[in-house]
Amino acid sequence: MASTRVAVVGGGISGLAAAWQLVHDLPGAEVVVLDASDRPGGKLRSAVVGGVRIDVGAESMLARRPEGLDLATEIGLAGALAHPATTRASVWSRGALHPMPGGTLMGVPANPAAALGLLDAEEIARDEQERDLPVTPLTQDVSVGDYVAERVGPAVVDRLVEPLLGGVYAGHARLLSLQATVPALWQAAVRGEPLTVAAERAASAAAANGTPVFAGLRGGMATLAESLHAALVARGVRVVSDTIVRSLERTPGGWRLVTGPVPAPVALDVDAVVLSVPAAPAARLLAPHSAPASTELAGVDYASMAIVSLVLPRAGMPPMPGSGFLVPPVEGRTIKASTFSSAKWGWVAEAAGDLVVLRASIGRHGEEADLQRADQDLVAVARKEVGEALGGRLPAPVDAHVQRWGGALPQYAVGHVERVARIGEAVAGLPGLEVAGAAYQGVGIPACIASGRGAALAVATHLQDRVTGGGE
Incomplete structure (x- = not known):
């Protein structure tokens, strides 16, 4: 495989996991990750707020699926795995916080x-x-x-x-x-x-399981993406940020990816491609090659949201019960949830010292008007509504951060499973190309890792069969 080149389009956790799988399945192959964002990691991102480095994207993963824990272990993060100090959540409804029933x-x-x-x-x-x-x-x-x-x-x-x-x-x-x-x-x-x-039945199974439902990493879930990126680079993978793949073309030996500005296009010829991008860019890239796949992907809608992180002085804070609370849409509030990060995660409490870290999420599918407000307005409404839920005004934040995630979460509409099956059938007619990501079979971190690694395995099998004569 020394002369083989594979491109992964998309540098979120699905794409990084695909690249990791390719490194292992195709030793000696050249692997290139092309990412439109300013840094790899997708929705796994951190920021320093009030002197504390915290997640401003996904902050935990399902621990009862193995893919996230396995990947963390493979890249040397087993010792950094952490579980929530409390998962006791509430629902803010009918004027009060009610414990989520067990x-x-x-x-x-x-x-x-x-x-x-x-x-x-x-x-x-x-x-x-x-x-x-x-x-x-x-x-x-x-x-x-x-x-x-x-x-x-x-x-x-x-x-x-x-x-x-x-x-x-x-x-x-x-x-x-x-x-x-x-x-x-x-x-x-x-x-x-x-x-x-x-x-x-589910409650009995969960009680019998006894293992934690969720896991995180000391330093934040962004550490998973950062460490995986470093491990890939150490193994010779080229990760290129701020790069949009504008078109995808068939070649006699595989695929050509075109990047760069229109007046000065840059072509990259590869033997195979993993498309690990959201549905809309995947639909655009596949349109010349599979109208059925493109049409189905174009039908996947997305929701946008924002994470508002607040760092506040502990003095003057009302009591924070449990790990946070959820807000039903019927309540008519702007926020849809709040996480008490420094109560939920021991490492956040240690890093924050005399400060309290919490976050609120804003934005539901089809309700983007709230996200058009200025950052300071979102900070103000988060502070106000979290305070109302806790029964007291929150002190003025030491610092705040607003992370906007446009088109972040795919909507699994009625018929989604059949839609994904049709996409798979259509993509199967494109040798040397696979798709991966949250748009298909799960939006959580373990599901995205499984999607990326599965797509990489299919690409590796195709290329190995081509060499041995076992494929098309």
Whole structure:
């Protein structure tokens, strides 16, 4: 493979993971990562705020999927893995913070009575009736919100499911796919099983598991991207930032990527490509080669959001219960969640000393008006609303930071699983090209790592078969 060259387009965690896999599967090959951003890492990014380096993008990963932990271990970060000091979250609803009831499956409670306060007595009674309702097994995808509302009542959707799904996708439960976003509920629906029973099973399995649900890294999740980037460079991978791939062309031996300004294009010929970019640029690049893939990708919508980080003096802070809180859209607030970073992460508390670090997220799919406000306005509304949730005015911040993530989170609309299957079928007709990223089979860090590594493995297999004569 000494004369082989592979390009990865996109330097987020999916693209970096793809490059890492290629280094191992194609020893001696030249691997180039072309990234449109100013630095690799995508949504894994840190900033110094009030003298404390904190995450301003993703700040944790699912620990019950192995891909993130495995990658961290491979690049020497096993000793930096950390788990939250507390995961006890609340929901800000009906004028108060209510503890998130235990034993929920994406907001569907195994024990409806545990949600008293979030739900009133009538809403709990409606939920409790679900076990006795007849179930017609689902045969096709529906929205999470519509199905859950039909089974256990709209209040469960509005007060519990919406804020949890909003935290993951910045989307709306009545538009998101049940099959793609909550597969455990989907499988129960296909079996013709009450959702409360599925929630009970999930709660029992979680209790029996006993391992932490989430993990982070001392120094922040951005450390994963930074360390992976350094490990790639040490192994000879060329990572080029501020570079947009304007077009993709077929060549007799593979693919040609065209970058640079229109008057002075720069061509890069490679044997294979991993496209690890959001759906819209992937659709544009694939349009000349696969109209079906391009059309399907163009149909994937995205939500934009912002993370507002506040560093405040501890003196004068109202009590902060647990790790933070979620806000249902029905409450009409600007923020959709707040994380008490210095309570959630021991390493943040150590770094902050006498300061308190918290953050608030703003922005849901189709609700971009709030994100058009100036940074100082977003800081002011975050301070105001977090203070109202905690029952007291927050002291003036020592420092603040606003990180805007335009088009950050793909929306898994009804039919998403079938859409991804059609994209896969179309891309299979393009030898030496694979796609990866959050647009396909999961938006979390482990899912993106799995997507990138899987695409790289497919590319490596194609190139090895070509050398041995086992492929096309």
